[in-house]
Amino acid sequence: MTAERDETIKWRSLIIPIYGPTILISIGMGAVVPLIALSALDLGATVAQAAVVVGLIGMGQLAGDLPAGALAQRFGEKPVLLAACLVEAAAMLVASRTDSLAVLSIAVFVSGLASAVFGLARHAYLSEAVAAHFRARALSTLGGTFRIGSFIGPFVGALLVEQFSIGATYAFAACMSLAGGLLSLTLPSLPGVAPVSPADTAERPPGLWSVLARHRRVLLTLGVGVLLISAARATRQSIVPLWAESQGLDASTVSVIFGISAGVDMLLFYPGGAIMDRFGRMWVALPAMIVLGAGFLLLPLTSSAVAIGLVACLMGLGNGISSGIVLTLGADVAPDEGRRQFLGGWRLCADLGNVTGPGLISLITLAFPLGAAAIALGAIAWFGAGWLARWVPAYAPSPAEERVTAG
Template identity: 50%
Template sequence: PNLLILAVASVATGMTWTVFLLARQGFMIDAVPWGMRGRALSTLGGTHRIGMFLGPVLAAPLIAAHGARSAFLFAAAMSGLALLLVLRVPDLGGAARAEARADPASMRQVLHAHRRALLTLGVGALGISALRGVRLTIIPLWADHLGLSPANVALIVGLGALLEILVFYPAGALMDRAGRVWVAVPTALLLGIGLLLIPSTGSLRALLLASLVMALGNGLGSGIVMTLGADTAPRVHRAKYLGGWRLVADLGATGGPLLVSGVTLVAGLATASVVVGAGGVLVAGWLAQWVGALDRARRGPGRPVDERMRE
């Protein structure tokens, strides 16, 4: 009924969504064998994309028939069904939590202990998240600049989402069989190249091609941020580490569009797209260095990955 209640509800859904993202990632680490982690987490990211694709499709006729409020009732019903599923899921993390209670550590201590992973791989995850956030911002803005209709924008976004759905599982298999670097680097590179191409587009077809380049990169990267976080997460105090990892990635997701706003204000939207696109190429180089090191550490014998990454 008013802005205050809307704001409170938005904050509540944002907080609970973040907790759910961390919980599902932690559960998958416990539930899935190490050698299938890439496929499992890319599939998790892929199912999220399928839901993002199907949600508006299913809600559209409800909105047309009963108004916008019906979409929120539909979302609440889907949340209720998800709750029923979650209640049937076994708790696999009890032993690790018991160890954490026996050896308590603050959030600051946990993140400091794993600072090397956060300042190397975490920065790469921040870059990927920033590129993804910018992609979602740039496409509708540039479409508006070209004078395209909302239906055209929906077509561009929908075809991009379909391409992402088609490639998420092969990307997971590639992560497991060849290494994380073979997904992380193309993800950043294709997102960066797509952003570099956007200022040269002057029609629906050209913008669609540029957006599909970015969609291919984003689909290949389905689950890559979660997988890198899972690979470096310790067994004890995992939730605190993943919370810090998620914070770093979210800083990129929010900071990327803010960067676009700042550069656009000074030099225009085309320049902003080129600047961030060039940054994507640099992010790809950073990921090649540090994700390559992670892959070598994963293949090495002995200690857990997070210990080897600290050296």
């Protein structure tokens, strides 16, 4: 009982240095992301080119995942967090001032790189700072703060565009990144972890590729599971508005549907973490994928705003309760030696799902109607549920096993 109390106090001491920067930066990026395509169009891009520019955020995250692990291993989480915030702020300032499509594209890509580094450093820090019996709640809260910021951001962006300009929104995002970097300076050092010194060459840390090769089995099994989770989440955000538009709903109605669904999503991040800590990771991973799959399969049966809204809320339920599952599973299976490099590979699996998931919609709809794409995605989500049912118990310890190990 005392240990739980002490660990809870320790976790609360991280609210400002860990969760504060996350919510600030996600508000800033949430304000910017809906406007990137418009910025590209204003600079002379075609619709296809504008879509590519938006996709450069995800490409930057993919490119940055593995180097992020190496950087965190080399310099430690605190300097890397600060550097990522400064780089992202610089990219947003450049985007706010440029009149070149190429420069905007580079800035968006660099922002994705910085986001990967920032996300890896937070993940690695919390994986070590918080005890296993409280890990899921801590990491689900991290996912929840990102959701809250992403929900608030677009409203702030709309206000700034109305009062000033799109450039002012990028400048606002830069200020949020700088504020996040300043808050990161308050991050306490991990107990028992000495700072890395360039002069320390007697015991060289394991290399990135050796760590990934050593743990390739978990990346090719459980890692595929998190890829499927990420793909289901990302396609949910794409297919619901596409289906709503195909049924004749206007943009304002779609926005209301998304807002309500996001509200359901945000309410469930902490309960999801509590369930994982108390009962085990399977009690969230499996229901979340089943619910998301059901939402995909039900979507082609809807035509009215109410029906589409109800399905969107169902999918928001599945997405919200799974907040932090990818981070938590990664922390569960990360090795003590080479933890940061391993988490870089782990996050690469998740980001591959984020990028390839929406691409499946485009690929399927080349030959089939949108409803067929929804059915295919539902089948993939349910396949993912079966895959997770096979591999989560093999790697993620149950709460009873954690208590025995701690004892």
